[in-house]
Amino acid sequence: MVLWSLSPELGSKASVLASSFGFLAAVCLIGLSHLEHLRSIRPSAIINVYLLFTLLFDVAKVRTLWETPGTGKLAAVYSSSVGVKVLTIITESMEKRGILFDSFKHPSPEVTSGIYGISTFSWLYSLLQLGFRTNLHMDDLYPLDDDMQTSVLLKRSSHTWAQADHATPRAFLWSSISALKWPLISCGIPRLCLIGFRYAQPFLIARVITYSQSVSESDNIGWPLVGAFGLVLGGAAISTSVYRYYCNRFTTAVRGSLVTMIYVNTMGLSTGAFESTKALTLFSTVSLAVILLVVID
Amino acid sequence: MANYTVTLAVHANDSFGPAASGRFDFTLLFEDIFLSLVPSVLLLASSVWRISTLYKQPRKVKTSPLYEGKLVRLQLISTLVDATFHFFSVPD
Numbered sequence: 446m447v448l449w450s451l452s453p454e455l456g457s458k459a460s461v462l463a464s465s466f467g468f469l470a471a472v473c474l475i476g477l478s479h480l481e482h483l484r485s486i487r488p489s490a491i492i493n494v495y496l497l498f499t500l501l502f503d504v505a506k507v508r509t510l511w512e513t514p515g516t517g518k519l520a521a522v523y524s525s526s527v528g529v530k531v532l533t534i535i536t537e538s539m540e541k542r543g544i545l546f547d548s549f550k551h552p553s554p555e556v557t558s559g560i561y562g563i564s565t566f567s568w569l570y571s572l573l574q575l576g577f578r579t580n581l582h583m584d585d586l587y588p589l590d591d592d593m594q595t596s597v598l599l600k601r602s603s604h605t606w607a608q609a610d611h612a613t614p615r616a617f618l619w620s621s622i623s624a625l626k627w628p629l630i631s632c633g634i635p636r637l638c639l640i641g642f643r644y645a646q647p648f649l650i651a652r653v654i655t656y657s658q659s660v661s662e663s664d665n666i667g668w669p670l671v672g673a674f675g676l677v678l679g680g681a682a683i684s685t686s687v688y689r690y691y692c693n694r695f696t697t698a699v700r701g702s703l704v705t706m707i708y709v710n711t712m713g714l715s716t717g718a719f720e721s722t723k724a725l726t727l728f729s730t731v732s733l734a735v736i737l738l739v740v741i742d
Numbered sequence: 743m744a745n746y747t748v749t750l751a752v753h754a755n756d757s758f759g760p761a762a763s764g765r766f767d768f769t770l771l772f773e774d775i776f777l778s779l780v781p782s783v784l785l786l787a788s789s790v791w792r793i794s795t796l797y798k799q800p801r802k803v804k805t806s807p808l809y810e811g812k813l814v815r816l817q818l819i820s821t822l823v824d825a826t827f828h829f830f831s832v833p834d
Contacts, residue, residue: 464826466779508767523826529815
């Protein structure tokens with residue numbers, strides 16, 4: 446680090462810190478990838494998200510380095526690391542259906558698909574193809590994910606409801622939210638990304654208008670603008686599909702736990718109590734589905 | 743002209759930005775912090791949690807060449823990152 450101060454023109458104040466943390470992260474990736482490969486049935490979400498985002502960031506950084514004079518060799522090393530990163534993304538995103546032990550082979554391709562499969566809905570393509578050729582039957586549909594099974598949902602939500610303080614206002618709402626907090630959080634993250642991409646659009650459009658109105662600005666500005674547009678529009682498309690996917694999972698989980706809890710409760714009611722609980726029998730799966738659809742849209 | 747671009751670059755490297763002055767880009771300091779440092783720290787934090795949950799689970803995958811392929815490529819990445827570190831440590 447003392448020597449680095451002799452050549453400050455190569456990087457910024459944070460360059461040494463950034464590349465030493467980058468090295469730590471890369472070593473950590475090796476250990477994580479080893480465990481993820483052997484002990485998880487789907488491609489790792491953490492590794493793939495990290496690699497995808499840092500690939501985009503590295504491309505931006507390589508461009509800056511090539512345009513900064515005196516950093517030619519460094520830019521070359523960075524460019525080659527971008528190439529290796531592309532190859533790594535290909536291997537890390539490969540699905541492992543074929544090499545799983547038989548006892549872990551889940552019949553639904555949804556469970557074994559990684560972030561690319563989820564965001565492009567590629568796990569649905571074989572079902573869609575089947576639907577094009579023949580009429581679909583109940584057996585053709587994929588079985589539910591283990592986390593979405595009614596038994597799992599009921600166990601989780603009745604456990605939190607039993608622990609909740611029933612006297613507080615809206616206690617059932619809060620206990621439902623805390624039972625399903627992970628599905629709810631996974632809805633929120635892609636939604637936040639979508640907000641970000643939508644906010645970026647007006648700035649981008651304003652910049653393109655200034656660019657197109659001025660004759661003096663060079664192509665060096667035009668091409669990055671095209672790239673930025675691709676990033677923002679593509680990012681908005683992907684975050685919309687991921688958001689919709691997790692939102693549907695969340696509403697299915699809410700429906701699954703509420704309807705079962707209500708049925709379990711009506712089974713336990715005494716016959717004398719029926720007069721006061723007339724409204725409960727109206728609370729069917731269909732009406733709940735309508736309510737949830739209204740809430741989403 | 744050459745002299746001018748060099749001073750511009752040196753000036754731009756250490757200012758925070760995020761937009762670099764004089765050209766259509768981010769400053770290097772902004773990129774180092776938000777495009778390298780922050781993702782690395784986030785990865786380190788989340789992988790500690792992920793490794794601890796994975797460690798308790800049984801092995802689920804048969805032996806396959808995909809495993810070696812992944813590790814070799816990741817090792818290549820770490821070597822290249824190490825190389826960039828040496829770039830900053832040794833005068834050009």
